[in-house]
């Protein structure tokens with residue numbers, strides 16, 4: 001018999017309180033394969049409570065084969081029958097469960113005698129909406145499923161849902177209130193999410209990757225998967241953005257003096273429609289225009305730079321800068337020196353300049369609205385290094401840390417010195433007193449390959465959390481579940497519980513492979529080691545010809561980064577893992593190993609196609625036949641296995657492949673045949 005038991009306050013991972021224990025008791029949902037409890041909702045439950053109850057029943061049934069009945073409160077059986085109350089009920093307040101007064105996203109897990117209550121604040125909102133803070137009831141159910149049943153959501157879909165089998169689910173007395181430690185949590189998935197609102201795949205993408213119906217199924221599975229990981233809180237995220245984008249086109253002719261002074265002595269940009277022209281932020285007339293005309297006077301004043309490095313070179317702006325470093329670290333050269341816009345704009349750190357700007361603008365804004373707050377948007381490009389002039393800001397200024405500029409600093413894994421350096425930049429910004437969010441881009445990396453990092457990025461995330469990170473939004477969730485699974489799982493788990501040990505998160509993931517757990521761990525270690533051992537080689541390889549666009553340039557060089565011979569030891573490990581998994585009568589362990597094999601085979605087929613293209617992304621005429629065959633093989637492979645969700649194939653085709661390879665032309669040639 002495999003008993004799953006949780007104890008009160010076993011994991012003190014959330015803010016919130018642990019209460020004094022009531023007299024020892026036990027709540028029994030299922031014992032020896034027999035139902036011992038009913039699930040109870042309000043007579044008129046909200047959609048959130050109904051959904052949460054269904055999630056509980058579904059997972060309990062998966063674990064035990066026993067389906068618990070769900071009844072409304074007025075039809076609930078009398079004590080001593082065990083009742084699991086889900087959501088806001090009339091019974092709740094009698095036991096001190098006052099859901100309406102809980103903080104946003106919070107929930108209470110409380111046993112009373114042999115009953116259990118799980119409730120958070122509720123309203124009519126969509127329980128799956130990441131901007132709905134009133135889904136605490138649902139979060140409470142997920143917390144219970146993880147702790148009491150050991151449920152692990154590895155990737156979207158049934159196979160990625162690991163529910164350990166048991167015939168008994170019982171917990172000892174429990175009494176706690178919890179809320180997510182991070183105020184907002186998201187791996188951006190807007191492109192996939194748009195499918196839920198009716199977006200159609202582009203024709204070429206549908207031919208190369210996901211079919212429309214499978215893409216929609218994937219989006220639906222992903223939506224529930226992300227909520228199971230308690231992604232959300234987006235209503236609490238301060239606004240950000242590249243606010244000055246497009247200003248040159250709008251105001252350049254009338255007010256050229258508002259725009260950056262170039263090294264050639266002109267203002268702005270030769271192209272009157274150029275979008276990414278940064279501002280001359282010391283210009284007082286511009287400052288006043290922003291406050292009086294641009295800002296609506298409510299809440300946040302957004303001041304994010306354009307999405308392009310290089311800043312104003314005028315004397316007034318330069319006077320606001322701190323000194324540039326005497327010695328530039330070898331891994332940060334592009335932060336200070338070799339910026340691609342150095343010929344026209346100031347290439348160094350302008351963090352102090354912008355910090356001063358934000359502070360000044362907050363003071364000006366307060367004259368209009370005493371409750372004004374400033375969002376500097378991104379600590380990015382020229383503002384990525386921490387200020388060096390000891391400027392003091394305050395909690396009414398918010399910005400998000402985006403490690404960027406030099407390729408040594410953008411991706412994980414990165415050289416250890418670079419890792420230490422970005423920690424110092426985070427700390428430096430923290431010392432100014434501003435509020436900090438985290439908004440990195442490194443999850444874009446790796447294309448369809450087992451190119452990832454767990455240890456270093458996990459360490460940085462936890463460092464940032466220990467030093468004031470309020471929330472995190474990653475750009476973007478590319479969904480390469482079968483080749484980068486542990487990395488994605490780790491990020492999702494850290495978002496829920498930033499203090500969880502990385503080793504424990506890894507163990508959770510590998511445990512879903514049953515008897516093959518150790519071999520699967522060795523398999524992923526092999527690939528992580530490969531990424532770490534080749535960190536400098538990969539930086540060099542992907543640095544040209546598309547500086548800054550490593551994730552988009554990736555397909556062109558995939559075969560050089562991952563030559564076929566490096567797959568051999570990995571394939572052998574998965575063969576071994578499959579044999580081990582097959583020793584268990586539970587077939588899902590072997591299915592999960594096959595899932596990993598699918599990802600690896602897909603990577604290998606991609607390498608075979610990539611190797612036929614030349615460096616510019618064109619197919620040489622004399623290799624056209626070979627190319628068509630390789631593409632046909634790759635597409636056939638995807639179509640046969642797309643239901644597994646081994647990869648978000650929409651990302652693969654739309655984001656990486658089509659823009660870089662002339663696959664469109666090849667597809668047309670395939671169609672002709």
Ligand SMILES: [Zn+2]
Nearest residue numbers: 280312314317
């Ligand atoms: Zn200026």
